[in-house]
Amino acid sequence: MRVVENEAEFLPQLAGAQREALAAFGDGTVFLERYLQQPRHIEIQILADTHGNIVHLGERECSIQRRHQKIVEESPSIALTPTLRAQMGAVAIRIARAANYVNAGTLEFMLDSDQQFYFLEMNTRLQVEHPVTELVTGLDLVRQQLYIASGEPLDLQQEKLTPRGHAIEVRLYAEDPQQQFLPSTGLITGFISPVGPGVRVDSGVAAGDEISQYYDPMLAKLIVYAEQRPAAIARLRAALERCAIFGVTTNISLLHAISLHPAFYAGETPTNFLELHSLPDTKIQPELPDTILAAAAITVVKQDMQDVARMPHSPNPWQSLGPWRTTGGERTLTYTYQEQEYQVGIRPTTQRLESWLISIDQREPMEVIGLVENENRLLIKTQHSQQALYVQAQQYEIQLFMAGQQYRLERTRPPEIASAAHGSSQLQKQKSLTAPMAGTIVKVQAQEGDIVEARQVLLILSAMKMEHAITAPYAGKIQRIYYAEGAVVQGGALVVEMAEEE
Structure with missing residues (x-):
């Protein structure tokens, strides 16, 4: 669209x-x-059998979207009155009957600010968001489809179909909201799924699965149910805080921000909700709490200690001695977050088990208790607070989830031999344009030798049903284009070389 x-x-x-x-x-x-400006996206679920029986199962509001694709769906809609709900349901049934439709299906409408609704399309299938209807009606829609396909009449009466409670679904996407929802490909190295009363997760991926460019970026659906909408929102927020996906960038932080937003709580959700409220706010990066740095340091030190325990008689002194050196028992770790460097000093205390003294950027040390509850969950306790985190440490990066926010901390890398030998300048980096993701080149809009303007579109890359334009960072001359239309490229591949205009 x-x-x-x-x-x-x-x-x-x-x-x-x-x-x-x-x-x-x-x-x-x-x-x-x-x-239509600032409408709502309302859809009506129907069931139609081979005997001419058609019922509607109420509505779903799917207004919060990005790239005109839904990311939050709920039922019932706060915008519909009983009268309007009955009118839209009757129209949905009339359209399905006119088409002699048989199966589960969805009639989609746009609802404007004057409560006028407009037919958009019909989806002749079961939709991604069908679980919210299942939860508020108590019906298994797949079972109903099988009954219909078997030729059985619907055992449902319209007047007896009354929704109960409130259900909300959010779609977990492999994409970066901070980078204009750029798709994220790679290996899922960890998937922690929330569980609890009123929480349902429908997923097609697990740890170890690779996310490629060839499919939609949706990884899973998180659905919550409660007696009333405020309770469902609170349950959604808590579930997102217990969810973590490692290895690829996801939209969990954005979904959590939506669940906290006053406009969402008030039900003010037109289709331009994200733009209206500047979500995500790419100008304001989340601050780095001390708890995150403490958790990262504890995770690394405990992993090093476990490595020593596994190799007690190693001939390598750096392994056999463990993480503690001749520095008074303190180890200093360096992390980089949002291009800012942090120094974290850590040493064990003798007062209690799993207790550490941690100093950040040479500030006054604080006592922190770090309890590893399982492979990825870490409980951090200080004198004034207690916080659960999900952590995964790799060689040069630590990923952490806390309170619905994802953090990526970089550790110091050894210098690359090629860069050290030949040097690297900012100007050289700017000459080479790379693919921001794996995808297919669908359009080449410049040729070698062309003089181009800053921000001019050079190539268009398609991946995960979306297009991304690769633009010139400055006015200059195209020296080389490495791929033709139809070529498949990997993320980070060199696609265009250009020189600054003299």
Whole structure:
């Protein structure tokens, strides 16, 4: 989908929509529709059997979206009155009956601020967000599909179908909201799924699975249910704080921010909710709490101690001596977060088990108790607080999840021989443009020798049903284009070389 606000944008946006449609569905046909400002996206679930019986199962509100794709769905909608709900349900049934439809299906509508609704499309299948309808109706929609396919009549009466409680679903995507929702590919090295009353997770991936460019970026669906909407929001927030996916970048932090937002709590959720409230706020990076640095240091030191325990008679003195050196029993670790360096001093105390004295950037040491509850969960206790975290340490990076926020800390890397030998300047780095993700080159809009302007689109990369434009960082001359249209490239691959204009 493309929003066109002036005539000059029309042809480029049309071409982009056609390319995406052709790549995803094998059909480049597109439709021109009126654009409604700040509407809600409301859909009606129906069931229709071979005997002419059709019922609707209420609505789902799917207004919070990115790239015109849903990320939050809930039922019932706070925007619908009983009268409007009945009207939309009746229209949905009428459309399905006119099409002689049989199966589970969804009629999608746009609802404007004047409570006028407009038919959008019908999805002739079970949708991603069907679990919220299952939870508020108590029906298994897949079971109902099987009954219908077997030729059995629906054992449901419209007047007896009354939703109970409130359900919310969020989609966990492999993408970076801080980088304009750029898809994230790679290996899932850890997947911690929340459990508890009223919490359901539908997932198609697990630790060890590789996320490639060839599929939609959705990893899993987190669904919560409670008696009332405020309780469902609180349950959603708590579930997101107990969820962690390591190895790829996800939208967990964004979903948690939505669950905390006053406008979401109030039910003020038009389709431009994210833009309206500047979510995610790419200008403001999350601050790094001391708890994160303490957890990172404890994790690394405990791993080193475990390595020593596994090799007590190693001939390597750096392994046999463990992490403690001739520094008064203190070890100093260096971490980089958002291009800022932090020094963390850590040493064990003798007062209690699992207790450490930790000093950050040479500030007054604080006593921290770090309890490893399982492979990835760490409980951090200080004099004034207690916080659970999920941690995974790799050779040069530590990923941590705390309170629904993901943090990536970099550890000091040894210098690369090639860089040290030949040197590297910022100007050299700017000459080479790389693919920000694995994908397929669907359009090359420049040629070698062209003089281009800053921010001019050079190539268009497609991955996970989305397009990403690679643009010129400055005005200059194209020296070389390494790939033609249709080529598949890996993330980080050199795609264009250019020189600054003299």
